[in-house]
Amino acid sequence: MMLLSPKRWYYMMGRKKFFEFLILAVFILFFYGPLIHMFMLAFASKYEVPWVLPTKFGFEWWKYVLNQRSLVSSISLSFTIAAIVTALSLVICLPAAFVLARYDFPGRKLVMLSFLIGNAFPHLGLYTSIGIIYYKLNLMGTFLGVLLIHMLGSIMLMIWLPAGAFRSIPRQQEEAARDVGAGPVRTFFHVTLPMAWPGIAVAAMFTFIASLGENQGTLLVGLPKYRTMPVEMYGVILDYPATAGAVFALILIIPNLILLLLMRKYVGPETISKGFKMN
Amino acid sequence: MTNEVKLEIRDMTKKYKNGDGVENINLKVNTGELVTLLGPSGCGKTTILRTIGGFLECTKGSILIDGRNIEHLPPEKRPTAMVFQSYNLWPHMTVYENMAFGLKLRKIPKAERHHQIMKMLELIKMTGMERKYPGQMSGGQQQRIAIARSLLLKPDVLLLDEPFSALDAKIRSQMREELRKIQIDLNITVVFVTHDQEEAMALSDRIVVMNKGCFEQIGTPAEIYDKPANRYVASFIGDMNFIERSDRTIAVRPECIAINSSGKEEIAGVVRAVMILGHYTEITVDTECGIIRSFVAGQDAGVFHPGQRVTLSYTKALEFLK
Numbered sequence: 001m002m003l004l005s006p007k008r009w010y011y012m013m014g015r016k017k018f019f020e021f022l023i024l025a026v027f028i029l030f031f032y033g034p035l036i037h038m039f040m041l042a043f044a045s046k047y048e049v050p051w052v053l054p055t056k057f058g059f060e061w062w063k064y065v066l067n068q069r070s071l072v073s074s075i076s077l078s079f080t081i082a083a084i085v086t087a088l089s090l091v092i093c094l095p096a097a098f099v100l101a102r103y104d105f106p107g108r109k110l111v112m113l114s115f116l117i118g119n120a121f122p123h124l125g126l127y128t129s130i131g132i133i134y135y136k137l138n139l140m141g142t143f144l145g146v147l148l149i150h151m152l153g154s155i156m157l158m159i160w161l162p163a164g165a166f167r168s169i170p171r172q173q174e175e176a177a178r179d180v181g182a183g184p185v186r187t188f189f190h191v192t193l194p195m196a197w198p199g200i201a202v203a204a205m206f207t208f209i210a211s212l213g214e215n216q217g218t219l220l221v222g223l224p225k226y227r228t229m230p231v232e233m234y235g236v237i238l239d240y241p242a243t244a245g246a247v248f249a250l251i252l253i254i255p256n257l258i259l260l261l262l263m264r265k266y267v268g269p270e271t272i273s274k275g276f277k278m279n
Numbered sequence: 280m281t282n283e284v285k286l287e288i289r290d291m292t293k294k295y296k297n298g299d300g301v302e303n304i305n306l307k308v309n310t311g312e313l314v315t316l317l318g319p320s321g322c323g324k325t326t327i328l329r330t331i332g333g334f335l336e337c338t339k340g341s342i343l344i345d346g347r348n349i350e351h352l353p354p355e356k357r358p359t360a361m362v363f364q365s366y367n368l369w370p371h372m373t374v375y376e377n378m379a380f381g382l383k384l385r386k387i388p389k390a391e392r393h394h395q396i397m398k399m400l401e402l403i404k405m406t407g408m409e410r411k412y413p414g415q416m417s418g419g420q421q422q423r424i425a426i427a428r429s430l431l432l433k434p435d436v437l438l439l440d441e442p443f444s445a446l447d448a449k450i451r452s453q454m455r456e457e458l459r460k461i462q463i464d465l466n467i468t469v470v471f472v473t474h475d476q477e478e479a480m481a482l483s484d485r486i487v488v489m490n491k492g493c494f495e496q497i498g499t500p501a502e503i504y505d506k507p508a509n510r511y512v513a514s515f516i517g518d519m520n521f522i523e524r525s526d527r528t529i530a531v532r533p534e535c536i537a538i539n540s541s542g543k544e545e546i547a548g549v550v551r552a553v554m555i556l557g558h559y560t561e562i563t564v565d566t567e568c569g570i571i572r573s574f575v576a577g578q579d580a581g582v583f584h585p586g587q588r589v590t591l592s593y594t595k596a597l598e599f600l601k
Contacts, residue, residue, distance in 0.1 A: 175334055176367040176425075178354040180381030180432060190380070194371045 041246035061243045065251075071232055075251060078229040082211040085150040089207050092151070093158035094200065098192075100159065101166035112163070115156040123153075127220050134221060146226050149217035154207035161206075164274035165199025166192065198266040199274065205263050209256050284346075285310040285468040286331070286436050291340030293323075293330055301326050301492040304340070308436070311466040313459070317479040318489030319515075324472045328438050331470060332361045344435050360434035364441040366421040368413035374400075374424050375409035381432045399427045402461065419450040426458065430465070437462075439471045443478065455481055476516050480504070488512050510599045522546075522568045530597040536573035538562065538589050546571070550587045553580065564591060 010018045041047070042061065044054030065071055100112060118126070130149070131140070139145035169192060177187040193200075215230035222231065229252050236245050260267065286308040294300040301323035308314045316324035329335040331342055333354035341350050349357050368377050375396060382392045400406045403423045413421050422442055429437060442458075443451045459482055462469055473479055479486050480500045488495045488503060488511075495515075496508040507513035513530045514521070520536065522529040548566035560580035562573045571591060575583070583589070 170365065170367070172363045172365060172367045173369060175332075175354065176361070176363065177369070177380070178334075179332060179359075179361045180428065181355045181384040182380070183353075183355055186384070191369055195369070197371075 038246045038249055041243050042250050044243055047243065061241075061247045065244050065247045070227070071236070071248065074227050074229050074232040077226065078212055078252075079255075081146060081150060081226075081228060082208045085147055085154070085211040086204050086208045088147065089151050089154055089158045090200070090204060093155060093203075094162055097159045097162035098166050098188075101163040112160070115159055118152055119156055123216050127217050130217075131220055140221060141223070141225050143226065146218055146222045146228075149221050150211045150214050153214060153217070154203075154210050157206050157210075158203050161203035161274075162196060162200045165196035168199075168274055169195045202263060202266050205259050205267070209259060212252065212255065283310050284308070285312075285344065286470070287343040287346075288327070288331070289341045289343065291327070291330065291342065292338045293326055293335060294338050299323075299492070300338070304494065306487065306494075306497070308468055308470060310468055311463075312484045313462055313469040313471060313482060315471045315473060315479040315483040315486045316489055317473060317476060317486050317515075320474055322489045323492040324474075324489050325440055328361070328440050328470060328472050331436065332359050332438050333357045334361075358435035359438055360429035360432050360436075361438040361440065362422070362425050362429050362442045364444055366413070366418070366425045366445075368421055368425055368428070370413050372412075373409065374405075374411050374413070374416075377413070377424060378409075378428050378431055381428065385432070395431060399431050402430075403427050403457070418446050419454060422446065422454065423457075430461070430467070435468065437467050437469045439469060441473055442471075444473070444475065451478070452481075458482070480516075488515060490515075507597065513597065513599070518572065518574075520571045522571070526601055528599045528601060530599065531571075531593045531595070533561070533572045533574040534559075535593050535595045536571060537592050537594060538564070538573055538575065538583065540592060546591045548589060548591060550583055550585050550589055552585055553583055555580070564589060566591065 009021075013021060040054065043057045043059070045058035045060040046056035047054040100108060127149070130152075134140045134145055139148070173195065174187050174191055177191045178184070182190060212228075213230055214228070215233070218226065218228050219231050219234070222228070229248070233245075233248065233252070236248050240248075284307045286306075288304050288306040291304040292300070292302050294302075299321075304327060306314070306327075316327060318324050326335060330337050333349075333352060333356075337350060341348050343349065344358055349359075368374075369380070372380065378396045378399065379392055382395065387395070396409070397406070400409060403426070405420065405423060405427070408416070408420070408424075413424070416424070422445075426439075426442065439458075443454050446454065455478060461467075471479075471482060480503075483500055485497060485499055486503050487497050490511055496503060496512045498506075498508075503512065503516055507516060507530075510521070510528060510530070513519050518533050520531045520533060522531065546566045546568060548564040548571065551563045551565045551570065552561075554561045554563075555577070558577055559574045560577055562575055562580065562583055564571050564573065573591065
């Protein structure tokens with residue numbers, strides 16, 4: 001009990017450290033509290049008033065959620081879309097990133113900045129005007145329409161981060177490859193691309209995660225045919241018990257956590273800041 | 280070393296947009312010869328090397344290897360190999376993979392590749408390092424691998440762009456010796472670029488002294504040192520005293536200045552400083568012709584002290600007309 005006395009903590013740590021500690025503790029509580037609560041809910045088989053904690057833990061709600069056909073199909077749809085969006089973005093954005101990183105043409109900075117515009121306005125307004133175009137092009141309610149909406153959201157990162165990665169490769173590394181006999185194409189695939197890979201991987205990860213989480217655009221464009229997990233989430237919040245919602249939310253979060261863990265070596269201020277340099 | 284010409288640069292001009300560059304370059308390098316391009320930074324020596332390697336296009340002129348014009352070829356098709364100042368090993372490949380890359384492109388069978396790489400590692404005394412990544416090695420080790428990577432491809436001409444200037448002094452001189460030994464053993468033709476005159480003197484069969492995009496003098500290290508063609512070369516290579524006369528400049532090496540012994544044209548002065556630099560002592564003397572420096576053997580230097588009146592004379596001198 002000795003350690004529970006705040007006075008003891010105060011004098012042990014000193015005034016400054018003590019308040020820093022308090023702020024950190026409050027921050028952690030606010031930040032992780034809801035997350036922990038959600039974990040608890042997801043594994044609560046029996047959780048009734050007046051108990052503060054669940055009285056029985058188990059996988060009951062997991063079984064329930066995984067038995068709802070519409071929810072399961074939304075999971076597989078979400079991952080399919082995220083995978084396709086990531087692959088397509090790579091194919092489209094990498095060449096653009098390379099050109100922007102390596103060739104200095106008039107208006108280069110403007111082109112770079114133009115990718116920011118998509119993120120500079122409230123998305124809903126943007127989607128409304130996109131909706132008008134979609135109706136004209138018959139893209140409303142189509143798979144392609146959903147893919148395009150998802151890709152729109154990730155273009156900026158998908159170009160800026162790889163461009164930063166390409167830019168930071170010393171030219172002489174490529175010259176050394178040319179020198180030993182590799183042509184320009186081989187040099188790109190054996191030297192440039194592998195060396196830029198960390199930056200590209202981080203961008204791909206962000207794209208994948210962003211696609212998994214995209215909801216506004218999908219809701220507007222994809223309904224009623226294409227219901228991804230975040231879209232289903234709206235319904236889950238309204239129609240299902242909180243415990244089922246928690247399970248569903250965890251299914252959304254877990255892949256993100258795994259990806260972040262796998263990439264933790266590469267995700268850092270350095271990779272990100274390289275991408276945000278304009279020169 | 281033979282007298283057949285391996286590399287020839289004919290009337291080469293390379294101008295950058297801002298007007299810098301090199302002009303009317305003519306150079307012949309014999310098989311097995313090590314020629315150094317020496318000059319201050321910005322004098323165009325790297326430009327010449329990069330045009331030979333194919334990384335820059337000439338504005339005018341031609342580059343021939345074994346009499347064949349290679350000017351129009353991209354770097355990958357040229358029989359040259361280049362070693363860069365910053366090593367430029369590929370960091371995502373192991374030492375072995377770095378060395379194998381070029382051999383693979385030349386479609387050399389796997390067993391033969393392995394044999395050649397192992398032999399090369401032995402030559403540069405790096406056996407057992409093949410699984411390491413460049414990031415795990417010191418600068419000196421990386422540069423050795425980079426040189427080995429180039430040598431493996433048996434280039435007609437090896438190009439070295441200040442390969443040792445990122446290394447510290449001790450390793451630099453050691454690498455210099457090793458490079459020279461391998462170069463002579465394998466009879467490789469080398470063009471070496473450096474701004475370090477000591478390095479150029481130690482390594483080269485011939486030195487090309489450059490200044491502002493032009494060749495000032497081409498000659499053996501001894502020729503360059505003993506008979507500099509002009510004042511620029513005289514001041515750039517080694518230490519030199521310049522004694523101004525009305526119509527000419529007399530240039531005398533510090534080791535040719537004798538103190539208090541009779542010789543031609545005696546100059547009076549006062550000793551300013553005595554500095555012991557190991558096996559010799561540098562004595563600076565204030566005279567009416569300015570400060571003159573003299574190198575005196577260690578055992579003879581003890582009799583001099585600052586403030587002492589002395590007379591200087593020289594045994595060997597060069598004259599440049601103004």
